[in-house]
Amino acid sequence: MTKLAQWLWGLAILGSTWAALTTGALGLELPLSCQEVLWPLPAYLLVSAGCYALGTVGYRVATFHDCEDAARELQSQIQEARADLARRGLRF
Amino acid sequence: MATGTDQVVGLGLVAVSLIIFTYYTAWVILLPFIDSQHVIHKYFLPRAYAVAIPLAAGLLLLLFVGLFITYVMLKSERVTKKTQ
Numbered sequence: 001m002t003k004l005a006q007w008l009w010g011l012a013i014l015g016s017t018w019a020a021l022t023t024g025a026l027g028l029e030l031p032l033s034c035q036e037v038l039w040p041l042p043a044y045l046l047v048s049a050g051c052y053a054l055g056t057v058g059y060r061v062a063t064f065h066d067c068e069d070a071a072r073e074l075q076s077q078i079q080e081a082r083a084d085l086a087r088r089g090l091r092f
Numbered sequence: 093m094a095t096g097t098d099q100v101v102g103l104g105l106v107a108v109s110l111i112i113f114t115y116y117t118a119w120v121i122l123l124p125f126i127d128s129q130h131v132i133h134k135y136f137l138p139r140a141y142a143v144a145i146p147l148a149a150g151l152l153l154l155l156f157v158g159l160f161i162t163y164v165m166l167k168s169e170r171v172t173k174k175t176q
Contacts, residue, residue, distance in 0.1 A: 036124035036139070043143045044120045046150075051113040058105025066095055 018042065116142070 001009075020026050022039050030038070082092070119136050126132060 033124040051109040055109035058102045062102025
């Protein structure tokens with residue numbers, strides 16, 4: 001089974017479980033506070049997934065190792081290459 | 093470690109995501125179990141907004157993505173038309 005099929009199966013199973021529980025189709029009598037938590041659950045999972053993604057991106061940006069020497073070396077190499085190509089006649 | 097603005101922006105994103113996550117968790121998960129007379133309910137909107145606001149934000153995001161794609165496509169079309 002492909003990854004897409006797996007994901008769709010998982011979503012379908014979780015979605016139908018949630019729908020069955022919120023519409024009361026299973027005939028369970030959940031306490032009112034549990035029902036109150038249950039019905040926004042898909043929105044909650046989406047928002048927490050978004051927050052996790054945002055936080056991970058921010059954390060990786062903050063802890064990315066800069067290489068000052070390599071950056072300077074690269075910039076000087078770029079200047080060198082531009083001068084060389086301009087001398088050979090390439091117009092930027 | 094990253095330096096300067098990178099660190100500030102990165103940690104800012106982490107802080108924003110944590111704030112949103114804790115507020116939203118308290119709103120959706122914790123509030124139904126707290127007695128409705130408690131003063132903390134004053135700090136949260138009615139529960140219907142817990143789904144309406146992320147939904148509206150998601151639609152806005154889709155709108156901006158669509159507008160950006162349209163803009164880029166129109167610009168590239170104009171560039172190819174100019175070089176023809």
